[in-house]
Amino acid sequence: MSIDDDKKRFTEIYNQESDPLFRFCLLRVSDRERALDITQEALARLWSSIFLGKKVENPRALLFVIARNLIIDWYRRIKSVSLESLSSDNGDREFDAPDSKATLEIELSADAKRAYSMLESLEPQYREVMYFRYVEDLPPKEIGEILKVNANTVSVRLTRGMEALRKLMGIREMNNE
């Protein structure tokens, strides 16, 4: 495979995956410049793998895994967090926004902010699967690849996450009433 072929393949992936990846990063770091940096870093690593002839079976999953790890590293650097919650390798690692105001400053519609706020209110293990399923439209198998859990676990978490979300909306409705 020539470099031109590699570039062509990467450009196709780039056109398809750069927006979802950027969205994922932006919603987690709440800083456009930082999100751009992380997105670029993740894509550059994928390009490096393709260029060096490594076999990349699922570039989308790989990109999200890289971005997720980069975000975790970034949080580790900027925020004093409990090492226990970050080092646990059970796929339930949190992405708490460093500043809740920063999240709100992202230019979003009121509905989008509230929907995202709902997702953020869920327990970490449900939050991510719900995001990947309903915002990124990923099937359970791919979500499993990103979170390093099997598809059945993802399906269970989706069901429970949905229940939690309904409950949350119900409680809110009741509170508002």
Add this chain to the structure above:
Amino acid sequence: MMDNEQFKKGIEDLKSIRLTDVEKARMLESIFATPIPSPYMKRIPVFAFVYSFILLITAGGITYASASSLPGDVLYTIKTGVVESVLDVVNRSPENRIVWEEEKVERRIVEAEVLAKQGRLDDKKLEGLGRSIEKSSIAFTKAVNTAASSTTTSTSSARERAEGQKKEFRRKINERQESKVESTRGNINRLKDTAIKVLDDEDRDDNEGDDEDNK
């Protein structure tokens, strides 16, 4: 209050978050412009260590093997041209030089003896060994004289010491066991005489200098 429809709309709005066209184009350009590190770069320290180790073992092996080499052998050039040249530099002080040059003369005589035993001592090798012995003997006497002139003790005792060192050198060469093979005995003795001659010439020069001083 947020109902199901509003939530769905909110999710759709979230999906509209995307890169601008400018950001997208610039990012792609930057990714392609970023140099990709070679995977071999990571292994350079490992390669360096392995090659250094191999080099060290090889060099050590060659040096060790060359120690027992004789004139005419492939490794003899390494023995005299590399190993002994390094030792020449190491033994620079007159005291060390005296011991080292003495050692070299003995080495050459031993080499000649072994070659003679193996029947490989021809005229060419004999001549080469003779030259080497002469050179080392001259260096020996020079080192002895330098040590005597640089000493802090009185001139007479320094001179006595130098005489003693030369005498000892002469004794060592003369006391070497004579070759049992009659035909080669003459050749070995000729090599010994080369070293003795250098010492004799030196003594003669010294005596002449003393006579002139007395006059």
